[in-house]
Amino acid sequence: MFYTVTLSLLEGFxxxxxxxxxxxxxxxxxxxxVCFGSMSKAAIVKxxxxxxxxxIRGTPLMLQLLVIYYGPGIFLGVNVWGSSTTGRFIAALVAFVINYACYFSEIYRGGIQSIPVGQYEAGQVLGMTKKQIFFKVILLQVIKRIVPPISNEVITLVKDTSLARVIAVYEIIWNGQAFIKSSGIIxxxxxxxxxxxxxSGLLTCLFGYIEKKLSYFR
Amino acid sequence: MAILEVRDLKKKFDNTQILKGISFDLEDGQVISIIGSSGSGKTTLLRCLNFLELADEGTITVKGQQLFDGASPVTNANDLRKNRLHFGLVFQQFNLFPQYTALENVTLAPLLDADSSEKAQIIENGKRLLDQMGLSERMDNYPHQLSGGQQQRVAIARALALKPDILCFDEPTSALDPELTGEVLKVIRNLADQKTTMIIVTHEMSFARDVADIAIFMDDGMIVEKGPARDLIENPKEERTRQFLSGLSK
Known part of the structure; x- marks a missing residue:
């Protein structure tokens, strides 16, 4: 039984x-x-x-999954996702991507805005272009600063994927739960x-490694 | 002919007039020190010369070529960038790039526009500059491994690497512990001896007096007094200059 369960859970995983x-x-x-949009100087974009x-940040991800999956059918009269397994997976993916892009955008924004203006000015007086300043001076400093919050979000994402089962996307919890019905075991x-x-242990190690790699400067 | 001619430079932030018409000339190889209390517009003047701020009125001419005219300011990013290369600026807070070594900080900008045949030359030049700053042992250190005085000397080498016509210093020792100011002032003094054209905003009066040819005293966005550095600091003519200088010695 343990073997069968493990196989099934692996498949779900x-x-x-x-x-x-x-x-x-x-x-x-x-x-x-999204981050550049939210920092845009044009009010119509920002x-x-x-x-x-x-x-997106103010409503539950589970609700967003339901709205994205059922919304088009209810409000537009077209079920754009179809009823296949793939269709439901894509709907879930769209919801997750939108949700996480918004969270990541705020992390990026915080990172970019935390770089002292003197770094930009030093690049400017050295005759560097805006693009050169961003890619050669700012970007790596931003990455260093956002690794800890990004790793937090990524580890949350591992567990958030279980929400996808509200629109019947097969993942590990779904498979685990199935044994309650089929074999009466919890x-x-x-x-x-x-x-x-x-x-998530592996991810923690990975992010720890990245942080260490970037610790050569402050 | 003067290497730099500044005429009637004016700059306003919101409703405050920071620069109220600044004019002066700088000869090739000359050093000007600018003194004055905080808020007198010294830093804004340097920022306008380096085009970190655009003045509202006035002109800036380098080697006979007018780089800036408040009546029709250059706003094109690429032209601004080229204009900036006539000036170098050393900041109060150093502003080194933390992810690059001392040598990489010095060579980063020159290498960006270089083709491969020039690269070795640029790196050699960077090493020579750091050596000249007394940092030959520190080339591969990252900024956080250096003292403030060492960081500022790297910043000076970085500015020199682009061979600016005029090198500007914005209170280069104000962020340093007193025991570290000497080493920075010494390298600036060496540069003056080598006839580097410089504009130095500073609160170090004895330094302003000894190193500069000309001193300018600014107050409330205007040049109050300008003259040979030693005369101005030891025997100021204007009452306001006297007040400022005597306030310091108390």
């Missing part, structure tokens, strides 16, 4: 990791775009972007915790 990895791949760069960030559900723990 694959779904978890897929959602986790794809969310990061899209939301990390999208977050930078305020709508900040409004969206407020909505321990597989508790056992899922071990998978999360091991994975």
């Amino acid at each position: 694959l779904g978890t990791i897929k959602l986790f990895a794809l969310t990061l791949v899209f939301s990390l760069p999208l977050g930078l775009l 305020y709508p972007v900040r409004f969206i960030i407020w909505i 321990w597989p559900l508790f056992y899922t915790g071990a998978f999360y723990l091991i994975f």
Whole structure:
């Protein structure tokens, strides 16, 4: 039984990791775009972007999943996601990407704004272009400062993926829970915790390594 | 002909007139020290010369070429960037780039626009400058591994690496512990001996007197008195200059 459960949970965990990895791949760069939007000098860009960030950060991710999955069907009369497993997965991915991009954007903004203005001015008086200043001087300092908060969000994401099951996206909790019905046992559900723990442990090590790599300067 | 001609420079922030018409000339190889109390506009003047701020009125001419005219200011980023290269600026807070070593700080900007054949030359020049600053043992150290005085000397080498026509200092020793100011003042003094054209905003009166050819006393956005540095600081003509200087010695 233990073997069967482990196999099933591993399979579910694959779904978890897929959602986790794809969310990061899209939301990390999208977050930078949202960040530039929220810092834009043009009010017509800045305020709508900040409004969206407020909505996304101000409502539960579970609710966002439901709205994104069922919303188009209810409000537009078209179920853009279809009813297949892939369709539900993509809907979940979209919700996660939007949600995490907004959180990341605020972390980026904090990081960029924490760099002293003297760093920009030193670049300017050395005749560097705006782009050179950002990429050669500012960016690495920002990365160093945002690694701890980003690692926090990434570890939260590992566990947040379990919310996807409200729209029936298969992931590890879903598979664990299935054993209650099929075999009348609850321990597989508790056992899922071990998978999360091991994975977030690995991520903690990874981020620790990155922090250490960047500790050569202050 | 003067290497730098500044005419009637004015700058306002919100409703406060910070510079009320500054004019002066600087000859090639000359050193000008600018003294005055905080808020007199000294730093703003340097920032306008380095185009970190754009003056509202007035002109800035370097080697006969007018770089700036308040009536039709250059705002194009690329032109601004080229204009800035005529000036170097050493900041009060050093502003070294923390992720680069001392040598990398000095060579970063020159290397950006260099082709591969010039690279070795630029790195050699960077080493020579750091050596000249007494930092030959410190080239591979990161800023946080250096003392304030060492950091400021790296910053001076960094500004020199771009061979500016005029090197500006904004209170270069104000952020330093007293025992570290000497080493920075010494390298500036050496630069003066080598006929580097400099504008030095400073609160170190004896330094302003001994190193500069000309001293300018600024108060309330205006030049109150200008003259040979020794005369101005030892025998000021204007009452306000006297007040300022006697206030310091108390």
